[in-house]
Amino acid sequence: DTAVSQTPKYLVTQMGNDKSIKCEQNLGHDTMYWYKQDSKKFLKIMFSYNNKELIINETVPNRFSPKSPDKAHLNLHINSLELGDSAVYFCASSQGFQENSPLHFGNGTRLTVT
Amino acid sequence: SQKIEQNSEALNIQEGKTATLTCNYTNYSPAYLQWYRQDPGRGPVFLLLIRENEKEKRKERLKVTFDTTLKQSLFHITASQPADSATYLCALPTNAGNMLTFGGGTRLMVKP
Numbered sequence: 001d002t003a004v005s006q007t008p009k010y011l012v013t014q015m016g017n018d019k020s021i022k023c024e025q026n027l028g029h030d031t032m033y034w035y036k037q038d039s040k041k042f043l044k045i046m047f048s049y050n051n052k053e054l055i056i057n058e059t060v061p062n063r064f065s066p067k068s069p070d071k072a073h074l075n076l077h078i079n080s081l082e083l084g085d086s087a088v089y090f091c092a093s094s095q096g097f098q099e100n101s102p103l104h105f106g107n108g109t110r111l112t113v114t
Numbered sequence: 115s116q117k118i119e120q121n122s123e124a125l126n127i128q129e130g131k132t133a134t135l136t137c138n139y140t141n142y143s144p145a146y147l148q149w150y151r152q153d154p155g156r157g158p159v160f161l162l163l164i165r166e167n168e169k170e171k172r173k174e175r176l177k178v179t180f181d182t183t184l185k186q187s188l189f190h191i192t193a194s195q196p197a198d199s200a201t202y203l204c205a206l207p208t209n210a211g212n213m214l215t216f217g218g219g220t221r222l223m224v225k226p
Contacts, residue, residue, distance in 0.1 A: 041201065
């Protein structure tokens with residue numbers, strides 16, 4: 001059973017388009033995240049949701065809009081895609097936000113903007 | 115803000131030897147520190163967590179130390195195997211709850 005699953009795995013699109021990435025976790029966790037990993041492999045937090053409520057938005061352009069319809073899902077919609085958005089996007093979940101619980105990551109969505 | 119430094123150069127070692135990876139941070143000492151493993155094309159996988167009041171933590175062939183004076187954590191893999199080849203990331207919580215900041219990772223290559 002896949003604990004954190006993201007779709008699609010690969011996404012190739014042109015500048016200016018709008019695209020969405022979906023994420024689902026079946027671990028019963030309260031908190032979900034989106035991380036961006038750039039070409040230098042640095043993982044940077046973008047958003048964190050706890051019980052469907054936005055906790056953290058780390059100075060991400062408002063072209064990025066996360067949506068959490070329920071605790072098990074956190075989708076990422078990106079408007080007006082730019083070349084610099086090309087990266088691997090990882091969804092993750094954890095049990096609780098204030099606790100030191102480890103993150104469970106999906107296998108990433110490689111976004112290429114041409 | 116917290117800066118995390120891991121050796122960006124790959125570490126190449128011979129099978130059977132002990133691999134030691136370093137994670138240094140610059141500002142406040144966190145309440146805990148985590149280590150993750152990342153394989154190509156996959157998401158990071160949690161390995162170990164060590165708290166600030168713990169000097170050392172072990173799990174099978176893995177050992178992590180945490181020195182708050184040096185602001186450093188060391189990650190050891192004893193009796194290394196080619197299957198241990200991966201990128202290893204350390205992560206520290208920021209002041210905002212469980213939000214983790216990751217280091218850039220160190221790539222480990224274990225040669226048979």
